[in-house]
Amino acid sequence: xxxxxxxxxxxxxxxxxxxxxxxxxxxxxxxxxxxxxxxxxxxxxxxxxxxxxxxxxxxxxxxxxxxxxxxxxxxxxxxxxxxxxxxxxxxxxxxxxxxxxxxxxxxxxxxxxxxxxxxxxxxxxxxxxxxxxxxxxxxxxxxxxxxxxxxxxxxxxxxxxxxxxx
Amino acid sequence: xxxxxxxxxxxxxxxxxxxxxxxxxxxxxxxxxxxxxxxxxxxxxxxxxxxxxxxxxxxxxxxxxxxxxxxxxxxxxxxxxxxxxxxxxxxxxxxxxxxxxxxxxxxxxxxxxxxxxxxxxxxxxxxxxxxxxxxxxxxxxxxxxxxxxxxxxxxxxxxxxxxxxxxxxxxxxxxxxxxxxxxxxxxxxxxxxxxxxxxxxxxxxxxxxxxxxxxxxxxxxxxxxxxxxxxxxxxxxxxxxxxxxxxxxxxxxxxxxxxxxxxxxxxxxxxxxxxxxxxxxxxxxxxxxxxxxxxxxxxxxxxxxxxxxxxxxxxxxxxxxxxxxxxxxxxxxxxxxxxxxxxxxxxxxxxxxxxxxxxxxxxxxxxxxxxxxxxxxxxxxx
Numbered sequence: 001x002x003x004x005x006x007x008x009x010x011x012x013x014x015x016x017x018x019x020x021x022x023x024x025x026x027x028x029x030x031x032x033x034x035x036x037x038x039x040x041x042x043x044x045x046x047x048x049x050x051x052x053x054x055x056x057x058x059x060x061x062x063x064x065x066x067x068x069x070x071x072x073x074x075x076x077x078x079x080x081x082x083x084x085x086x087x088x089x090x091x092x093x094x095x096x097x098x099x100x101x102x103x104x105x106x107x108x109x110x111x112x113x114x115x116x117x118x119x120x121x122x123x124x125x126x127x128x129x130x131x132x133x134x135x136x137x138x139x140x141x142x143x144x145x146x147x148x149x150x151x152x153x154x155x156x157x158x159x160x161x162x163x164x165x166x
Numbered sequence: 167x168x169x170x171x172x173x174x175x176x177x178x179x180x181x182x183x184x185x186x187x188x189x190x191x192x193x194x195x196x197x198x199x200x201x202x203x204x205x206x207x208x209x210x211x212x213x214x215x216x217x218x219x220x221x222x223x224x225x226x227x228x229x230x231x232x233x234x235x236x237x238x239x240x241x242x243x244x245x246x247x248x249x250x251x252x253x254x255x256x257x258x259x260x261x262x263x264x265x266x267x268x269x270x271x272x273x274x275x276x277x278x279x280x281x282x283x284x285x286x287x288x289x290x291x292x293x294x295x296x297x298x299x300x301x302x303x304x305x306x307x308x309x310x311x312x313x314x315x316x317x318x319x320x321x322x323x324x325x326x327x328x329x330x331x332x333x334x335x336x337x338x339x340x341x342x343x344x345x346x347x348x349x350x351x352x353x354x355x356x357x358x359x360x361x362x363x364x365x366x367x368x369x370x371x372x373x374x375x376x377x378x379x380x381x382x383x384x385x386x387x388x389x390x391x392x393x394x395x396x397x398x399x400x401x402x403x404x405x406x407x408x409x410x411x412x413x414x415x416x417x418x419x420x421x422x423x424x425x426x427x428x429x430x431x432x433x434x435x436x437x438x439x440x441x442x443x444x445x446x447x448x449x450x451x452x453x454x455x456x457x458x459x460x461x462x463x464x465x466x467x468x469x470x471x472x473x474x475x476x477x478x479x480x481x482x483x484x485x486x487x488x489x490x491x492x493x494x495x496x497x498x499x500x501x502x503x504x505x506x507x508x509x510x511x512x513x514x515x516x517x518x519x520x521x522x523x524x525x526x527x528x529x530x531x532x533x534x535x536x537x538x539x540x541x542x543x544x545x546x547x548x
Contacts, residue, residue, distance in 0.1 A: 006368040020390040068355040075336040082211030086204045090453035
């Protein structure tokens with residue numbers, strides 16, 4: 001299409017220059033009038049020229065658009081992985097902080113390490129937790145915390161891993 | 167017992183005071199906020215640290231002190247440095263343009279003197295055609311040189327945009343504007359390609375055609391040729407305006423449609439999060455907002471970095487092309503009482519040739535500017 005635009009504009013300019021030169025060179029009187037009429041017809045023909053084929057440029061634009069969209073999706077894929085990683089780290093960190101705080105209320109001193117996983121098509125959620133008490137803990141308090149973790153975060157007892165105190 | 171109790175309290179107060187003093191004097195390092203941590207992780211994943219390497223040497227001065235990974239801490243300082251750099255670069259283009267203007271003035275004065283002598287002696291008027299050709303000869307070299315400057319600037323802009331825009335699009339998408347970011351990226355790259363092709367194959371040759379028509383029209387006194395030159399100039403300006411208008415329209419409409427879809431998608435995601443048990447839902451929502459906030463920081467940092475880099479890239483070319491454009495217009499006005507009207511219109515028209523080159527370079531820069539501003543100002547749907 002750009003080639004057609006270029007040819008059209010240069011054609012109009014060239015035809016105008018030719019007509020102008022012809023008019024300047026033509027003898028005054030009937031001769032110049034005839035040259036003017038011929039020149040006007042030539043300009044009209046040049047101006048109303050239609051493009052032979054407008055299909056190819058549209059197809060080219062569509063192909064370029066698809067290529068740029070694919071480039072965007074590539075960059076987006078890398079960013080999405082990073083977003084998921086950051087999100088999982090934040091959820092793990094905050095869940096662990098919540099558990100440690102609740103444990104403190106129950107008289108337990110421990111550290112927690114949470115594993116986060118996303119179900120198919122669902123949001124990420126706490127999946128498992130590794131608990132390391134700092135000192136030996138009362139069994140009732142431990143059972144209470146386990147039930148609380150299961151009820152609050154949906155982490156069943158089999159996915160709560162209690163390490164030895166120390 | 168009381169002495170022990172008072173001593174303990176005194177020790178606690180001293181410790182507290184020491185801690186407060188250390189914090190106030192910066193002895194305690196400020197911790198990164200969760201959003202800043204998220205921003206750092208996202209920036210690493212998007213390879214944004216490589217962006218400064220894509221900045222052309224002529225724009226490095228403008229982005230000194232800025233980082234594409236973190237929002238600028240001192241934007242006023244960066245603006246002041248940019249203004250100082252602009253001031254330092256204004257001198258050489260002004261001297262170059264003044265030399266051209268003085269040459270044109272000399273031709274006009276000689277032409278007027280020759281015309282006066284010829285009027286007395288009689289015979290065909292040769293002073294005006296000679297003057298027109300002389301003015302064109304003086305200007306043609308400058309037009310060719312500045313056309314090359316414009317082409318090189320447009321090429322540099324294109325190369326930098328291919329590094330900047332994908333990173334900006336990825337950062338925008340991370341703030342929740344997935345559809346809008348994709349539409350903006352595709353539109354900017356497509357229109358940039360279209361403009362480059364248009365300039366290389368259509369507009370650049372037309373500027374030379376325009377200059378030639380003006381010169382011949384002024385030399386032989388053919389009003390038709392001068393009008394044709396006006397038509398060519400109108401065509402170049404019209405094509406540039408049409409391209410930019412179409413781009414802005416696409417950005418506006420595409421952004422509005424995509425923005426609505428993005429908002430709906432984000433609402434759906436929030437609904438999915440809120441379906442979880444209350445405590446977990448609160449943690450998920452908080453984490454998601456932190457990631458979005460971090461992505462917003464990255465997007466703004468990349469956008470501001472890009473704006474300054476594009477400004478630095480365009481400054482010298484704008485000064486080199488814009489200065490003769492203004493000076494030729496000024497010269498045409500200044501010599502109007504002295505020179506023949508055809509010569510005055512020729513000088514004014516030749517200033518227009520510089521204006522066309524400025525327009526083409528400006529259109530390329532504006533395309534990228536608008537895309538960056540659209541990305542930065544797009545509201546993250548939090």
